[in-house]
Amino acid sequence: MSPxxxxxxxxxxxxxxxxxxxxxxxxxxxRMTDSDDEALILRLAGTAVPSLASCRxxxxxxxxxxxxGAPDDAVEAQLLxxxxxxxxxxxxxxxxxxxxxxxxxxAFPLRSISGHFGFLIVSADAEPLPGAQFLLRVLSQQTGxxxxxxxxxxxxxxxxxxxxxxxxxxxxxxxALERSTAVHDRLTQVAVAGEGQEGIARAVHEVTGFAVAIxxxxxxxxxxxxxDPAPPIPKDPxxxxxxxxxxxxxxxxxIRHDGRLLVVAQPREDILGVLALVDPDEIAGEQARVALEHxxxxxxxxxxxxxxxxxxxxxxxRDLVDELLAGTDEMSAIARAEALGYDLERPHRAxxxxxxxxxxxxxxxxxxxxxxxGCGVGTLxxxxxxxxxxxxxxDRPWDTFRTAVSNELHGGRCxxxxxxxxxxxxxxxRSHREALFALRVQAxxxxxxxxxxxxxxxxxxLLSGLDDLDDIxxxxxxxxxxxxxxxxxxxxxxxxxxLGEYLDRGGSYDATxxxxxxxxSTLKYRxxxxxxxxxxxxxxxxxxxxxxxxxRAWRTLCILRGERSN
Numbered sequence: 001m002s003p004x005x006x007x008x009x010x011x012x013x014x015x016x017x018x019x020x021x022x023x024x025x026x027x028x029x030x031r032m033t034d035s036d037d038e039a040l041i042l043r044l045a046g047t048a049v050p051s052l053a054s055c056r057x058x059x060x061x062x063x064x065x066x067x068x069g070a071p072d073d074a075v076e077a078q079l080l081x082x083x084x085x086x087x088x089x090x091x092x093x094x095x096x097x098x099x100x101x102x103x104x105x106x107a108f109p110l111r112s113i114s115g116h117f118g119f120l121i122v123s124a125d126a127e128p129l130p131g132a133q134f135l136l137r138v139l140s141q142q143t144g145x146x147x148x149x150x151x152x153x154x155x156x157x158x159x160x161x162x163x164x165x166x167x168x169x170x171x172x173x174x175x176a177l178e179r180s181t182a183v184h185d186r187l188t189q190v191a192v193a194g195e196g197q198e199g200i201a202r203a204v205h206e207v208t209g210f211a212v213a214i215x216x217x218x219x220x221x222x223x224x225x226x227x228d229p230a231p232p233i234p235k236d237p238x239x240x241x242x243x244x245x246x247x248x249x250x251x252x253x254x255i256r257h258d259g260r261l262l263v264v265a266q267p268r269e270d271i272l273g274v275l276a277l278v279d280p281d282e283i284a285g286e287q288a289r290v291a292l293e294h295x296x297x298x299x300x301x302x303x304x305x306x307x308x309x310x311x312x313x314x315x316x317x318r319d320l321v322d323e324l325l326a327g328t329d330e331m332s333a334i335a336r337a338e339a340l341g342y343d344l345e346r347p348h349r350a351x352x353x354x355x356x357x358x359x360x361x362x363x364x365x366x367x368x369x370x371x372x373x374g375c376g377v378g379t380l381x382x383x384x385x386x387x388x389x390x391x392x393x394x395d396r397p398w399d400t401f402r403t404a405v406s407n408e409l410h411g412g413r414c415x416x417x418x419x420x421x422x423x424x425x426x427x428x429x430r431s432h433r434e435a436l437f438a439l440r441v442q443a444x445x446x447x448x449x450x451x452x453x454x455x456x457x458x459x460x461x462l463l464s465g466l467d468d469l470d471d472i473x474x475x476x477x478x479x480x481x482x483x484x485x486x487x488x489x490x491x492x493x494x495x496x497x498x499l500g501e502y503l504d505r506g507g508s509y510d511a512t513x514x515x516x517x518x519x520x521s522t523l524k525y526r527x528x529x530x531x532x533x534x535x536x537x538x539x540x541x542x543x544x545x546x547x548x549x550x551x552r553a554w555r556t557l558c559i560l561r562g563e564r565s566n
Contacts, residue, residue, distance in 0.1 A: 025052065025138055032146035036153045042068050045120060045143040052139060053132030055124040058099055060110075061087055062118035083107075083121055092116045094140075099123040106133075108140035114148035187298045197273075197302060201225035204275070204295045208288045211278040213260075214299065217245060219274075226278070238410050245272065254292045261288065265296045267304035275299055317342075321382040321391060325350070325432050330425045342380065343393075350419040350432040351377070351390040351398070352439055353405055357413050364388055367408035375401050387439075389432060395421075398451035406449075415439055416451035440559040472553045479550035482533050495533070498526045500551045503544055 028048055032041045042060050049057040059080055060068045067080055079100050086097045090107050099105035102123040110117040120140045128136070186207055190199040201212040201223040211226025213233065219241055224230035236244065236258075248255050248264040255262060261284045262276035275296055277284055320336055324344075337344040353368050361383050368388040372378055380391040402416040417439035419431030434454035442452040477484070483495045498516060502523075505511040513523045527538065536543050 024048075025135060025142070028139075029142035029146070032142065033149050035146065036150045036157075038147060038150050039068070041143060041146045041150060045139060048139055049120075049122055049136065052135040053122075053124070053128040054126075055122040055128060055132075055136065058083060058105070058121040058123050060118065060120055062110075063116065087119060087121075090119070094119060097121065103127070106136075108136055110140055110144040110147060112141075112145040112148035114152070117144055117147050184294055187294050191298050191301060197223035197299065198225070200275070200295055200299050200302065204277070204291055208277060208284070208291050210261075210284060210288060213274075213276045213278065215274040215276070217241075217272040217274070222273070245274075248274075254289050256282065261292065263292045263296045265299040265303060267300040268307065271303050271307050273299050273303050317380050318382045321380050321389065324380075324391065324425060324428045325382070325384070325389065327426065327429050333425050344425055346393050347421050347423055348378075348391050348393050348425075348428060348431070349395075349421045350428060350435045351392050351401075352384075352417040352419075352432070352435040353388045353390070353402075353414055354386060354417075354439060355405075355409060355412055355414040358409065361386065361388075364409070364414075368405055371401060371404035371408050375404050377401055387436075389435075391428065398453060402449075402451040413449045415442055415449050417442070418451060418453040418455075420455050437559060441555065444555040444559060472557045476550045476554040476557060479536075479546055480534075480554055482535075483530060484554070486533050495526060495530050496551070496554075498523070499530050499547065502527065502538075503548045503551070507538075507544075 025048070028044060032044055035041055046057045046060065049055055061084060062068060067084070083097060083099060083105075087107060090097065092109055092111065094107045094109040097105045097107050099121070100123075103125050104127040105121065105123040107119040107121050110120055120136075120143060122136060186203045187200065190203045193199065195202070197214045201214050202225040204210075204212045205225035211228070212224070213221060213230070214223040215221055218238075219233075219235035221230060221233060235241070244257050245264060248257075248262060249266065253263070256279075259278065259280035260276040261279045261282075262274055265273045265275060275292060277288055277292065279288075320333065324333055334344045353364070355364050358364050365381070365383050365388055368390060369379075369381060372381060372390050372392075375396055376394060377396055378390055378392040378394070380393075382389050398416055398418050402414060405414050405416070406412060417435040417437070419433070419435035419438070422428050422431045438452040438454045438457060441457060442450065480496060480499075483499065487494065487496050494516075498512075501515045502512045505515065509520055509523060513520045516523065518526075530536075531538060536547065538544065538547075
């Protein structure tokens, strides 16, 4: 074979080998382009380097991340550090670099139309042929294209995920807004229709599915809505109730308390209502909380409306009661009462309530009003001085009413005076005077806080009807004058009081000493002084009777003169 033919065959063989390498490179490029995994793309590119040229892969250096798959070997790591220093001055077009003791090294750029990603660095014992370098350059370019494609797909997936998340959030927000709007519309319908507290409770039950209770500040149930009738709900002690209300008022939203999710509605400082979902398992979510907050606003409006109506009615009723106690035209009073939906032509009596330890008359007024309503006593009442006057249209155990008032005052002490029944409106001033007289007798007698009825005052009732107070004074002075004078001179003396307690207890030394909180010997000394000063025989039944009558006459005189001076 001639030399010319031999060189031709070698060229044909080299060409076939290059074409074969190009075919493999195209296949590799397609596989890399189909992948979204950057690590796989770089691994495929690195694996292809020895098959395309008599070179070895030094490493892949990415602009934003540095070396990919850098070795742990300290010598090799130092070599990569030296290469990285050279890459800082190599342009994006790549170029020759020094790689350790290798005869040849080159940085092939990884780039595409999307930008520059880094370098594919190879080295060899001798410079590769131009064809091999061409293949390495194509490999680097296709790797850059594949990286750009992978990052584009990753970016698109991230955007799609973010868009999906945004859409999901928008959907959740829209759903929550729709629910909130539905709750608002339902409660607005309740407010416009004037369905009251029952309607509010029913609406919240409908939109949440939970049983709902509306209570006043004291824990009294005002409305209920649920699948079952309202169960008996035990009331917290007053101190615990107030502590819970303070916590609820400070909270920015509903709070949990005793198996319930609740919120407070307070349109004014003196008006307060509690709206509660019965939720012992604590499963009520955000929708229930939103419903509660909306309902609390509507409940506050309803409580404010009821309060305005109540206050207007109370004002009108106060005016009416004031005129009735002062004595007014009967027919006019009956007509005004009828306009208020009240029947004045039924028998009435005056009830007077006092709370000596309470300075806030407004608090006493509302306590009496609630107790009167709860006991069914009546709804016409007024503040008079330090007392509250109720015009009762029914007869009740008055000690029960007094206890109810005391409970409304959280155990505060109060006294109740009850006037006699009036068949005519014009007799109410008399019944009022009788109720006041009954209170004064109770105070003068020094008894405990109780309800005192004028009809049960006995001799006090007879004495109160006398017009001539001088007759009462002459009788009382004839029996008690010396003792009264002695007590007046001796400011610390209590002979008249001691005599009264002794006679009221049937002459019992032990009972009298206990009532006066004195020793038995002190009582004996006082009784001996009473005998000496008055000259009366305390063992005589007739004397005892006259002394008791004189004591009642003296108390009656003090009461009547005090009233007439006022």
